[in-house]
């Protein structure tokens with residue numbers, strides 16, 4: 001009896017916890033609402049299966065617990081029932097997989113009008129690079145990293161000269177413009193993770209990885225590192241601000257390009273010119 | 276030739292292998308220490324595994340104290356947290372669960388359950404244990420090495436694992452870890468070959484494959500998988516040792532560490548991940564399949580009913596074993612591998628849910644119209660089903676590639692794998708110990724302590740890991756010694772973390788009661804007799820309890836039926852032992 005009751009309580013408790021708990025994901029700030037929806041579908045299906053299995057068990061424990069003189073049934077198998085259960089399970093699995101794969105194909109198809117933004121991870125800080133006027137990022141290589149050139153941008157590549165370099169500072173993004181985040185690492189694995197954007201991806205030294213999304217809400221969002229990268233992993237934080245178009249332009253105008261960075265005298269002149 | 280029909284009594288083929296000439300120990304040392312008897316080796320394996328497992332348990336308390344009450348414990352620096360975490364994870368998965376299920380239960384149960392006198396290669400079997408012990412000692416040594424043990428996470432991902440930003444990366448920590456793993460794999464291979472050959476060659480007359488208890492099927496399949504999966508980890512460890520010690524670049528691209536350009540170049544960190552998970556995913560099932568097998572037998576015995584759909588159960592074990600070799604990259608959806616892999620691995624991963632679900636259905640259908648005795652092994656089996664179903668279902672979130680994207684590397688993952696491969700198999704370990712302890716020692720474990728242990732462990736573990744999913748859903752990443760103030764995390768999450776920590780400490784305490792029970796009952800437990808559960812399988816039919824060296828006395832048993840003849844209509848008792856020739860032949864053989 002007590003056992004059956006506890007099993008029922010596990011189900012009821014889990015459902016109540018799910019409904020009543022204040023702990024749920026943060027409001028979304030990107031176009032990936034589909035991911036949330038697939039997750040909700042999965043919650044429904046798995047929740048139903050969990051409840052059904054555990055309640056069935058509770059019933060069995062209650063109904064068929066040992067009583068003097070009562071013998072168990074003897075039925076080794078039941079082909080029909082087993083095939084039915086297999087088929088129903090397969091349908092349930094397909095109902096989760098199909099939307100999942102559909103959304104995945106969107107997730108990996110970057111729209112043509114997405115602007116590129118490079119994120120560079122390094123123990124234990126975030127830096128960024130924007131393509132500049134020409135809309136193209138210059139080549140880069142970890143072997144070129146120096147104190148003056150922290151992102152390892154190739155000085156011989158003309159496309160790199162106008163790249164905007166944001167070293168260990170906040171990133172700003174314009175709202176409602178799709179962005180392709182190009183992810184690069186100077187040292188070890190990191191993972192660019194903003195919970196409100198839903199998307200994340202590892203950054204791997206030696207290759208460039210990516211994901212894309214469209215910011216849909218202005219505000220300040222925290223960046224966390226989601227791939228163990230050494231002692232400072234838990235403290236590798238950053239800020240992404242999603243701005244209106246005007247705010248974004250204002251911010252962008254205040255940034256420095258690679259050319260300015262690598263020619264210290266010019267930077268000095270620039271600084272003097274600024275209000 | 277499938278022979279799962281309950282009344283196939285006629286078929287008793289002649290013995291396939293001649294009787295083995297056993298090594299007979301001459302003194303105390305060769306009987307109890309350098310023993311070649313699988314039963315003694317089993318106890319050595321189990322004792323060592325539980326001892327090192329206790330270390331992992333204590334480490335989990337330290338981590339939980341830090342997570343529940345960040346900033347309170349000065350000695351838990353981020354370095355220390357990562358070291359605790361790495362050692363906890365590695366010990367739990369490899370040195371506790373793998374060693375206990377295969378080296379412990381495998382050694383004890385395989386020969387007895389298939390009617391063999393011992394493992395086929397007893398000497399190699401003995402070596403297997405001593406190399407395992409050496410692996411454990413090397414692991415323990417790393418706690419005392421300069422710089423301490425490695426803090427690279429149990430996944431040991433390079434490049435960080437061998438760099439100075441990670442605890443133990445430039446010290447001896449990572450080297451000792453890799454050496455220990457290499458030793459473990461060597462030792463395991465020696466034992467594993469034994470388990471496989473004993474099942475294939477060492478069965479007694481009449482013990483066809485389709486009459487074997489599911490425990491043997493589970494351990495057998497898991498061992499075959501381990502023999503195929505561990506080599507991937509082995510080469511990964513050797514290659515990483517070379518990268519660390521000889522300056523090769525298998526896994527190391529050109530990189531700048533702390534402003535310093537390293538001499539590495541051209542290697543692939545993702546290659547390591549593929550090798551690791553080619554081992555790592557099957558590893559989940561290496562732990563799960565023995566648990567599946569054992570729990571099937573516990574349910575059947577204590578519900579006094581044949582396992583439902585035996586043949587389907589065997590096939591499900593084999594299919595799960597095979598499929599689990601083509602799902603490994605579901606751990607790498609956000610690793611930066613080619614995104615098209617996502618389609619393939621999500622599909623295979625969700626397909627594996629089908630045979631797994633069949634197993635769950637068959638367990639609960641075994642309860643249907645059973646005669647359920649709520650003994651401790653049965654209670655632990657029921658708890659296993661609850662936690663396994665729960666953890667298995669959250670696997671459908673993480674396996675479904677795009678749903679994994681927001682959840683991967685959060686506490687949701689930690690909650691998921693603890694439920695499915697931490698709590699669930701450990702509950703089976705407990706159930707199995709309550710079930711077989713009487714055979715091993717001749718005495719029953721104390722019931723009152725057992726009840727206390729069960730309720731606290733089951734309810735407590737659920738209270739630890741169920742809410743933890745929601746911490747992950749909020750977005751809290753895993754492997755964070757503290758979160759600090761983050762806007763998207765409400766303060767109440769910190770209270771929830773404190774609650775989880777308290778539950779973890781209580782559950783931990785209950786394990787001390789269990790360990791005490793193990794020792795106490797050795798002396799004061801109730802006398803068990805040879806077959807206290809009135810079970811059918813061969814290990815309960817030994818001439819003496821505990822079983823003697825050579826297991827069977829003068830003649831090995833002959834098997835006439837499967838292991839599930841419970842409550843057979845018309846039979847005088849509610850079970851018929853596998854070596855019972857049946858009413859018409861009784862007394863004839």
Ligand code: HEM
Pocket residue numbers: 335336338339342360361363364365367368372427428429430689693696697698701739752753754755756779782783
């Ligand atoms: C009551 C028992 C247990 C508690 C309280 C516990 C607690 C924890 C905690 C707090 C972490 C670190 C989470 C993080 O910061 O990412 C962790 C990690 C882990 N645990 Fe457990 N654990 C328990 C039992 C187990 C068992 C039985 C297993 C066996 C499979 C296990 C396997 C792991 C693994 C593989 C990791 C990952 C380590 C890593 O991230 O590198 N744990 N556990």
Ligand SMILES: [Cu+2]
Pocket residue numbers: 189190191225226227228229230232233234236
């Ligand atoms: Cu990190």
Ligand SMILES: [Cu+2]
Pocket residue numbers: 555556557559602603605606
């Ligand atoms: Cu896996």
